[in-house]
Amino acid sequence: MLDASGLRYGVAGQPVILNDVSLTLEAGEWLGVDGVSGAGKSTLGQLLAGYLTPQAGTVTVDGAPPPRRALRPVQWLPQSPELAVNPRWRVKRILEEAWTPPDALRDAFGIESAWMNRFPQALSGGELQRVCVLRALVPGVRYLVADEISSMLDPLTQLDLWQGLRRVADERQLGVLVISHDAALLERLCARRLTLSEGRLRPSTRHGAPPAIAPKQSPASR
Template identity: 65%
Template sequence: MLEAHDITLGYRPGVSVLRGVSLQLAAGEWLGLSGASGSGKSTLGRALAGHHTLRSGSLQLDGAPLPRHGLHPVQWLPQVPELAVNPRWRIGRILAEAWTPDAALRQRFGIGDDWLERYPHELSGGELQRVAVLRSLAPGVRYLIADEISSMLDAITQAELWQTLAEVAEQRDLGVLVIGHDRALLKRLCQRRLWLENGQLCAEA
């Protein structure tokens, strides 16, 4: 179980983006998170993956603090995949930095062998997003924070990406937090949905 307990954080002194936020995400569960632009959705996602220092509250995995070193068991996937990769590295090295997925899994994500010698700028946004998702699935990862990962993709690529990710998540019992504005998509993918407003969470019907 991934848990946030009464967390508060902000970027400027005296201004809090998140205020007393608590949530639970179980292994194998898909949880949707929506809210207006600027409500703090991405901030919460990055915080769960250890990218922010909390002002107060705590994050726990199975009742223990999240690790500070080594592979983080919670991986944040941004909307813009360029933010997740080194532009000077070839795709093969980008993947190998986290782990070495076998050819069968690469093929499931539509990543051809020839991609491994390319640089990020030589792939389309949809292609690079597949690489970023695959990279996040290293052994030891237990939760994914999918932050608007399909909002810039065409409908076919979007459907293919979610289908493949759902299959792998089910096989590995991964918990997935899906952040997005497309509430119809969240309803299709997720068992529960939350709404973030003014830095606080509430359940969404």
């Protein structure tokens, strides 16, 4: 279980961004978090993944603090994939910095072998986001924080990306925290939702169980 308890974070001279924020994410669970721009959703994601250190509170994975100098069991996937890669590296090196994914998994995300020799700027946003998702799926990763990863993609590319991630998450029993402004997307993906407002999390109002993601109908848009 990914457990965050009493997280507080702020910047000197500015209002506190997060104040006494707590949540749990079980293995295999999909949890949605929404909130207005500037509410602190990305800050929360970076705290969970260890990119930021809370001023108060704790983050634990299966009851223990996440390791500092080994593979992070919680991976944060940002909205803008170009900010997560070295623009001077080719895609093959970007992937192999983390691991060498099997061909079957690469194919599941629609990643073509021709991309391996390209630089990030030669890929579309949807193509590069799929590369970044694949890179994060290193064996040993237990939880993913998907921070608006499909907000700038067209509907077909969104469908393809989420279908691929759902299949892998189900197979590996990964917990996935989905951060999004898109209420319909969260309804579709997540059985439980929270809203971040004024530095605190509260349950979101929702109706019924989320429908399963529809079977793949069309190839990924590029």
